[in-house]
Amino acid sequence: MKSALIAIALLGLVGCMKKKTAIATGPVEWEPVALPVPAGYAKVVVKSVRGTGPDDVWVLAAAQRTDDRGAPYGLSFHFDGTTWRAAEVPARATKAIWPVSPTEAWAVGAYGTVARWDGQRWTATKIEGVDFDLLDVVAWHDDVWVAAAGPELLHFDGARWRKEAPPELAGTSVHEVFGEADGTVLVPRNLAGKVPAVLRRSPDGAWRLDEVGPGGVVHLAGSSPADRWAIGAMELAYHSDGRAWRATPLAGTRTLGAWATSPTEAYLVGVGGSIQRWDGAAWQPSASGTDADLWTVFAPPGMKPLVGGAAGLLRRK
Template identity: 30%
Template sequence: MPSTNSLPRRRPGRIPLLLASLAGTVVTGALVLTGINGGPAASAAATVPTSSDTAPASSASRADGWQATQVPVKKGDLTAIAALSDKQAWAVGYRLKSATALEAVALRWDGTSWTQESTLPENSFPQALAVRSATDIWAVGSASVHWDGSKWTTHQLARDPGGHVVPDAVTTTSDGKAWTVGRAMSRSIKDGVPAIQSWDGTSWQRQTLPDVGTGELSSVTAVAPDDIWAAGAAYAADATSPQTALLLHWDGTSWKRVTVPGPQKSHNWLGGVTAFASDDIWAVGGSTSGSADRPLAVHWNGTAWTAAKTPDVADGRLRAVGKAANGDLWAVGGKGPATVALRWNGKTNQWDTASTPGIVVRSFTTVPKSADLWAAGISEQGDLVPAITRLKG
């Protein structure tokens, strides 16, 4: 996500400008995936979609097993997906009701099909999910909303001296807390500063962060209540300085910045971070020099962060990373229809290219106790056609 001071921004999973303009607010996206805490999900009384509002599934699956599934939204966007099991998964996004009206929706997978479970509060515009159980789900975007199994409730974020808080990602911890990360901005994205808030069971609390200048946080993952990582980018201080990848760590007492290895004299950023253990954490993003992008992936072994070898692929901006139950490690991203998927090769200790989900990916998730993968977003063809594809492991 290069600095707005130098290069065009490459936000992970940003919703189409049409939807943002209709919403009348600044909305960003984040990718959700299963890490050490399991994954996201949701559940309640499902509403069976009518055939007129069901986007058709592709008639053919991809050669490696990625297969389209029908979704009960004919036109709109799906921005986040998460799973509790192979029979419980949730996705959130938007239905475009007219040229000037949007409706935020939550979909549920029951092991056979996707149905609409609920609509979210007006102006919530969800971008990320965190699910502890089918009756304990957080969705964040232009607002923070919680699902208790029967209804969504809006909870206001705490005020931030940096300005209006726009969350990009959310996670939960074993002590019952939720954490959301993003940015606070007074006038525009250009003057945004990283922002983190925690839910204490009653209200959101602003976190004190080290001064990194302008920037943003795009992803968060928790190993334990006292071991949390947030990833994003610190913007370039001036036109001659590079943007740098940003990693912050919570040790139960304070947030500290951690140095991220990566190409020098390049604009680096991180779009996703996921913990599998306290000594096994991956963060992924991209590196831009001139007009060329390439994937960036770094690994924490409990002692140090090191950069991993990635293939030189066009528009190789990684936005999420996750590990399937069979041990396969995946990273997904891209720019618009130029989707990128990588799989870790343990024999050569490098990332190799893999077949992609075949959609414009907004979100990607693994499935606990399963080798399956899900990807959600919009179709590569058509005008704002929501799409969800699955890779059966």
């Protein structure tokens, strides 16, 4: 009996150490979007939403086959401004997607898998010698950059894949990459004992390190070089107007995705259905109506923002 009480006390101790989650209260500001899930699929989890504009939006998702109790399959959904259409994504390339044009998009996923959309179908390949997960991607035509939990980026130049390892990334683990319209590549740089920073590759190929501030940089977003965000996991987000980084407090929920629409509009999503909206002065909670984790947000000018996660796809009312 005594030992049973000890075990219960220990379990309680473990329970007390769960990470905190804060859910916004107030009127629900988001509504479900009905995706055309093909017959035979269920439990759709949206992993990544990206696009080149309101008439070229991609949703990358993992979904369970109802006739197969195995691992989830990949699905993608494309919105042309009027209609959503579904297409299977081969081989679990379900970590991240980056559209280049209506006839070119890139998706990445497990164990070196890269899938390319040619306007008609997805074709998957495995990067030779890469036996680990690909976590994020940005792309321009014949210019693709992939983060893969290592001290480098993987780069496709239209002919072959190579590792590009600027010395600033030595000893780090890169989980996210972000791209700007002019071809600039941004990467978080976090290293014990160093000020968290953003490593920036300009289109001419030069790398430059911008120190941000304490707290770590997990996600990157931006609408222009004068509107960049370096976002921490829970407590702080830094905004740059092109001259200096300025810290802004977050709500304390773990962020899993970010998007910046303009200097006065940006979004963060995260665990427990959390959504935070930047109004130009502060981050405001926005009630999603779900407590399921939200992984991704896409909010370009001219369309209602989309967020996605375990609850499927949601659109701001």
